[in-house]
Amino acid sequence: MTAYAIAHLREAAPHPEIAEYIARITATFEPYGGRFLVHGDPHEVKEGAWPGHVVVIGFPSISDARAWWDSEAYQAIAPLRARHIEGDIILVPGVSADYDAAVTARKMLQALPPSR
Template sequence: MPKGYWIVHVTVTNPEQYAEYVRLDTPVVESFGGKFLVRGGRNETPEAPQKDRHVVIEFPDYDTALACYRSEGYQQAAKIRMAHSQSDIVIIEGQP
């Protein structure tokens, strides 16, 4: 079964408050079997302007990735992310 992924692009506008999002989202993601493959780090965007920070999270499958995003725990954390950053999330199924 193909894995599921979150691909996240973020520009943090309030680092102190955004840290609370990271504190809350990590245990939720991990409780759904999510594994952070990329969480920040050096990057270059040679072809188009992008957000400052990039995150890739792997889940056991696409349905689990969706369930995590839709969960009450993650939605509570997401309110903080949305208030203190500009961000885009894509939830995608990997290759079989």
Template sequence: MPAYLIVYRESPVRDAAELAEYSRQTREMAGGDWKLTPLVVYGAVHPLEGQAPDGVIMLQFPTIEDAKAWYESPAYQAALPHRQKAADYRAIFVEGL
């Protein structure tokens, strides 16, 4: 069953250098053995209900185990503090059908 990581940026970027470092580190991970498919990366947001986030990312993984392994990997955990310093985010895993 596929799983999705959905990340909402809830505020404008406050530290562009931190976000650039996060992006650099996660791009380096893309060449690895991770089974992920980017589906949404900061596309235009069209709110229907409630406040629109500043940005949205959605990654697809084959399973929730694959998603958790990627998120909990040493490489991603090293990159994560840079994203957290760059802006306010909310992140969730969702299992698909």
């Protein structure tokens, strides 16, 4: 099942190490079937606040995403970004093609205590 690495990165001043990180990152995730789905393009905030940029990398599975994150190749370049850009990064599995939110809602309602 598809999985994603999602980053919410704050604004940062341009720096040569950031450019090096961007130039090298694709080679770190391609061996794990990763590809950019979103890479810093402008986004529309509909609720709340989301300063900075969004990056989404898709992987064939959560194990592929974890293997990329833990890889020697990625860990070697991660400090180039981390030294200059604050942010939050998560790995999250996607839902199956037959996922039905209505089923999730029914299970949620069934788990509620009986109303009085």
